[in-house]
Amino acid sequence: MPRNCFLILLMSLCHSAWPNTSVAWQAADAPIAVEAGAIATVQPLATEAGLGAYQRGGNAIDAAVAAALTLGVVDGHNSGIGGGCFILIHRADGTAFAIDGRETAPAAAHENMFLRDGKPQAGLSETGPLATGVPGAIAAYYRALRRHGNLSFAELLEPAAQIAENGFPLDSVSARRLASTADKLMQFSASKAIYFKPNGHPYGEGELLKQPDLAQTYRGIARQGPDYFYRGPVAQAVSEWMSKNGGMITANDFGNYEAKTRDAIVTNYRGYDVIGFPPPSSGGVHVAEMLNILEPFDLRAMHQRDPVQLLHVIAEAMKLAFADRAYWLGDADFADVPRGLIDKEYGRLLSQRINVDRATPVPEHGEPPQWKSDLFERHTTHVAAADKLGNWVAITATVNTSFGSKVVVPGTGVVLNNQMDDFSVFPGVPNFFGLVGAINNAVAPGKRPLSSMSPTIVLKDGRPVLTVGAAGGPKIITQVLLAIVRTIDLQMPLDEAIAQPRIHHQWSPDKLMVEHSMDATIIQRLKQFGHVIDVLPLHSAGVTQAIGWKSNGQLWPVHDPRIPGQASVYVP
Numbered sequence: 001m002p003r004n005c006f007l008i009l010l011m012s013l014c015h016s017a018w019p020n021t022s023v024a025w026q027a028a029d030a031p032i033a034v035e036a037g038a039i040a041t042v043q044p045l046a047t048e049a050g051l052g053a054y055q056r057g058g059n060a061i062d063a064a065v066a067a068a069l070t071l072g073v074v075d076g077h078n079s080g081i082g083g084g085c086f087i088l089i090h091r092a093d094g095t096a097f098a099i100d101g102r103e104t105a106p107a108a109a110h111e112n113m114f115l116r117d118g119k120p121q122a123g124l125s126e127t128g129p130l131a132t133g134v135p136g137a138i139a140a141y142y143r144a145l146r147r148h149g150n151l152s153f154a155e156l157l158e159p160a161a162q163i164a165e166n167g168f169p170l171d172s173v174s175a176r177r178l179a180s181t182a183d184k185l186m187q188f189s190a191s192k193a194i195y196f197k198p199n200g201h202p203y204g205e206g207e208l209l210k211q212p213d214l215a216q217t218y219r220g221i222a223r224q225g226p227d228y229f230y231r232g233p234v235a236q237a238v239s240e241w242m243s244k245n246g247g248m249i250t251a252n253d254f255g256n257y258e259a260k261t262r263d264a265i266v267t268n269y270r271g272y273d274v275i276g277f278p279p280p281s282s283g284g285v286h287v288a289e290m291l292n293i294l295e296p297f298d299l300r301a302m303h304q305r306d307p308v309q310l311l312h313v314i315a316e317a318m319k320l321a322f323a324d325r326a327y328w329l330g331d332a333d334f335a336d337v338p339r340g341l342i343d344k345e346y347g348r349l350l351s352q353r354i355n356v357d358r359a360t361p362v363p364e365h366g367e368p369p370q371w372k373s374d375l376f377e378r379h380t381t382h383v384a385a386a387d388k389l390g391n392w393v394a395i396t397a398t399v400n401t402s403f404g405s406k407v408v409v410p411g412t413g414v415v416l417n418n419q420m421d422d423f424s425v426f427p428g429v430p431n432f433f434g435l436v437g438a439i440n441n442a443v444a445p446g447k448r449p450l451s452s453m454s455p456t457i458v459l460k461d462g463r464p465v466l467t468v469g470a471a472g473g474p475k476i477i478t479q480v481l482l483a484i485v486r487t488i489d490l491q492m493p494l495d496e497a498i499a500q501p502r503i504h505h506q507w508s509p510d511k512l513m514v515e516h517s518m519d520a521t522i523i524q525r526l527k528q529f530g531h532v533i534d535v536l537p538l539h540s541a542g543v544t545q546a547i548g549w550k551s552n553g554q555l556w557p558v559h560d561p562r563i564p565g566q567a568s569v570y571v572p
């Protein structure tokens, strides 16, 4: 198998420099002044928190973690400390780190936990106590900061705690999400106490949302470190609530949680190194796989000749990759996930199955080379941060669907995730996102559910040129692919690449999803290629944040124009 064309790099190329998960926390290097930094998030208050971190002498890692902690307060329907995250870091010294803060299934979890009378009950994995995995965000943020940041955890937690205590006006997106999940949130007393007014209505756009319990939790973590969360009052409160309400998570599950530093995936695409997140993310694997499938095509020439044919070919690549995702992907600590999925030759063979004039059915997954022996050791938000020293960061964080399990644990203010729904609750039964999975992604104690989160950093000749990631379930993977193809192949300016209407194919259902803003004549042509088209309603094709360079050498942060967000540059 020709493996010389691509590498799954053990990132620094020097394995001994690659930290092991059991290594004790190392003190961060002495701070070096950041000449300029950039940050892009979906919420202006979070972007401001990132700018504040730069101002206090922080680097891009500090700025990204400050923003992520603030998003947990001001954008809690998408992410928060009751959820998980993946953090991808390219350091100024050229090393890269993938920090896995994905949730884990509790020790008592088992394959049949979402079956009743032998039948899967999807609701159980989406709402309430069984939906939740042990949260990983705090452990991952702390690990990123201690090893790669300049500032202390307490310095970044306090500004977010102040916003939680004093309140902030709800924006239109949060108010809409609150209204659409209100009936489920009100089933849980602490959730009701936070998100509903005395008159019984949920808070609306422009109204002040205060979260005093969450402020207290943030301050407890600031005082006592992650132990306050994993071994102290939060673990205790969750375990008590779970045992009273039919859940499985115990204080021991919290105490046993560990963020993991993993080997990032690097694949070469047209002379660029694309760094992605390994399993339990499916993003890194399938962005690399799709790029490998597309590389034999001259996409730029195709775009100039017939832009709709380009969309058709990209859709076919998505379909092939998602068929593999459904079968092969899961937490590689538990399941056999073949490295051959990102083999260049495998990608080339799959590319030969694409008919450039016609949609081709993909009946089942492929068989990557050496699939038995060569294995990987896995509603959401994305933060992009970069500084001029060369520290570039991509954090994707999530509680899964809006407000996760809808449970706020009394006394903590913490919204618990519903990440258990990202397991295949039953082979062939689609989850919230319509994704099907197989045995590799079945529930098991301590296992991490498969994710689509795809924080990605692209290098040219060792220099970071793009950090990109997205929210949107499986559409995360395809958004990252489109951002890379549109900037590298089509040479679009970054803002245009992100604003352009998107397509998404996830193999099952066999439909090509297109954003409503796509030109009707393009949709018509895609139908003529043989695609069954599903036009997505407003705002539903995900949200991307990215940072690149302007031609004048300035950092260029971009937030997705589909929702209100903020992208800013800090200049001292």
Ligand code: GLY
Pocket (backbone or CB within 6 Å): 379, 380, 398, 399, 400, 401, 419, 422, 450, 451, 452, 453, 473, 474
């Ligand atoms: N919960 C969405 C994902 O991780 O893919």
